[in-house]
Amino acid sequence: MAFLLLIEDDDAIRTGLEFALGRQGHRVVSAATGEDGLERLREQRPDLVVLDVMLPGIDGFEVCRRIRRNDSLPIILLTARSDDIDVVVGLESGADDYVVKPIQPRVLDARIRTVLRRSIPASDMVTLGNVVIDRSAMVVTKNGRELQLTPTELRLLLELSNRRGQALSRQQLLQLVWEHDYLGDSRLVDACVQRLRAKVEDVPSRPTLIRTVRGVGYRLDPPA
Structure with missing residues (x-):
């Protein structure tokens, strides 16, 4: 309830x-x-x-x-x-x-x-440059400061980080994050990526972490 x-x-x-x-x-x-x-x-x-x-x-x-x-x-x-x-x-x-x-x-x-339901229990830390995901506490920090992510933004970041370096289509992300099992609205994905970039990227207009894969969707590239 x-x-x-x-x-x-x-x-x-x-x-x-x-x-x-x-x-x-x-x-x-x-x-x-x-x-x-x-x-x-x-x-x-x-x-x-x-x-x-x-x-x-x-x-x-x-x-x-x-x-x-x-x-x-x-x-x-x-x-x-x-x-x-x-x-x-x-x-x-x-x-x-x-x-x-x-x-x-x-x-x-x-x-x-x-x-x-948009939480993924886990017990490990994921470090992406100056962004750190504490999966057990479900907390994301950037430069040591906690980011205020919505449940959807957090789920999206977790799903992308689970598949670092892998291009995921918008339809795959709709299924993973929104649990839509039909051809859903890709605007959900694009808008959420835009909001997430504004919080995790140093320069959201030139993202280095969450990359757009033209004609496909998005990929999370860990910093070198």
Whole structure:
């Protein structure tokens, strides 16, 4: 069971999702606006935020950005169209995944459980130049300072580090990190790589650790 914060302005959708997610075993608190959602977040910390894009007042993108300034809390966006610019902007704002409306509660529940499972227990240290992954503590440091990675960013870094020097396609990464067993949206991968590079690379625009393999996907190259 997870403790969820649902931010959705449509009364019918919000009530329906509260009921459906409650039946799946989750505890849900909800808010109808972005401002109210952020206030709820200050009062109590959920395990995950389910966030609608179209909200009155501050929209879902801005809510996502404000959460990401200080927190690595998992976020799943609710968006109206899979091919919309909403998806790209949402992922670049820091969301971990998205679900397209009309929402099927079982699909949303599966995405929630997948995001919350994104940890890989292990007992070794991985050193990548000035970046060190402590796999037992699930902590990543750069130059001795802990990086604030979201669960998805951490899982992506771990999967790439497990296969150092190996080119992984976007579809492989979707399966490994997001557990999508179908031809999923490669924008999930690209946006997460972009956010991860901003944290682990010295010059994100000229990455030396997480390389793009043209026409394939990405490869982690350990420093010489």
